[in-house]
Amino acid sequence: MTRGVLLDLAGVIYDSETAIPGGIDALARLRQAGLAIRFVSNTTRSSKQGVLERLEAMGLTVTKADVFTPAHAAREWLLRNGCAPHLLVHPGLAPEFDELPDRDKRAVIVGDAGDAFTYAALNDAFRELSAGAELLALASNRTFRDADGGLSLDAGPFVAALEFASLKRATVLGKPSPAFFLSALASMDCPPDQAIMVGDDAEADIAGALRAGLSAALLVRTGKYRQGDEKRFDPRPTATVADLAAATDWIIARRD
Known part of the structure; x- marks a missing residue:
């Protein structure tokens, strides 16, 4: 059934x-x-509200409770484990992590950051991990279909790079x-x-x-x-x- x-x-x-x-x-x-x-x-490039607005523009009636995204799971993980986030995510997703309490413990949150995946940003995340931060992957997808119809790198390859460098295993939330x-x-x-x-x-x-x-x-x-x-x-x-x-x-x- x-x-x-x-x-x-x-x-x-x-x-x-x-x-x-x-x-x-x-x-x-x-x-x-x-x-x-x-x-x-x-999806880790836009907030849940952004997803809902896109669906609404297509004529779909969907509530927040109907949609599950890794960002929500990450926020719950941070609260449950008493950690503050170090974000390596797309700017459109950053508001999902607003108003979290400041904590001494840290967790690196990796999503599909797009053009924000610079050497400096990856190295900052690596240094956080070396200092003891946890590694959270919003997703481990290898690729996604981009707006031009071709495949582009998703978050997974960058998560793998940070795992390799830090000798830490990511907790995948999506x-x-x-x-x-x-x-x-x-x-x-x-x-x-x-x-x-x-x-x-x-x-x-x-x-x-x-x-x-x-x-x-x-x-x-x-x-x-x-x-x-x-x-x-x-x-x-x-x-x-x-x-x-x-x-x-x-x-x-x-x-x-």
């Missing part, structure tokens, strides 16, 4: 500022079928961390074995969801998908489909 669906955003619902054809209607069909839905995004998927499912009271993930990243979305115990994970051939992705990582997708509309057909047929 399927009760809930987790959906990636970039590459599944939209590319850049444009909705992927058929995606909005597919989302409406999932809701009409009575399925609980949460959006699980590794996908593919099982805790990230399970937190979204808990918010809609849906057990993992009654949930399905839909994403365009075979490693973070698909393999991550299956390792977290979800019943199925569908890889779409939109967004960052490239030919052969379905064979590159284990566990492999339950199915590979054209887009969210085709994934919706699959989910509803399985439920019936």
Whole structure:
């Protein structure tokens, strides 16, 4: 029995500022079928409010409670562990960490900083780590599909560089961390074995969801998908489909 669906955003619902054809209607069909839905995004270039505004501009009504981002998980981690952040993130994400208490303990927060990934910024982060700070990765994605349609470096390679230099292992807070998927499912009271993930990243979305115990994970051939992705990582997708509309057909047929 399927009760809930987790959906990636970039590459599944939209590319850049444009909705992927058929995606909005597919989302409406999932809701009409009575399925609980949460959006699980590794986006680390804009705040949750920015994500909501983008979806609203596309005609989608989504609340803050519907969207799970690594920045929220990082903020909760900092409060829980009594740490202040040293940010290596995109300027658009920095407001997510406003008004946190100042602490002696530090944690380096790494997201997709874009052009802010300078030598000086990386070296400052390395020195914080050498002085004892923890290393938190908002995501470990290798690449993302950029506005020009090509693939660009995501946060993962820079996290790996800091791990290599500091001899520290990053705590990953976004996908593919099982805790990230399970937190979204808990918010809609849906057990993992009654949930399905839909994403365009075979490693973070698909393999991550299956390792977290979800019943199925569908890889779409939109967004960052490239030919052969379905064979590159284990566990492999339950199915590979054209887009969210085709994934919706699959989910509803399985439920019936």
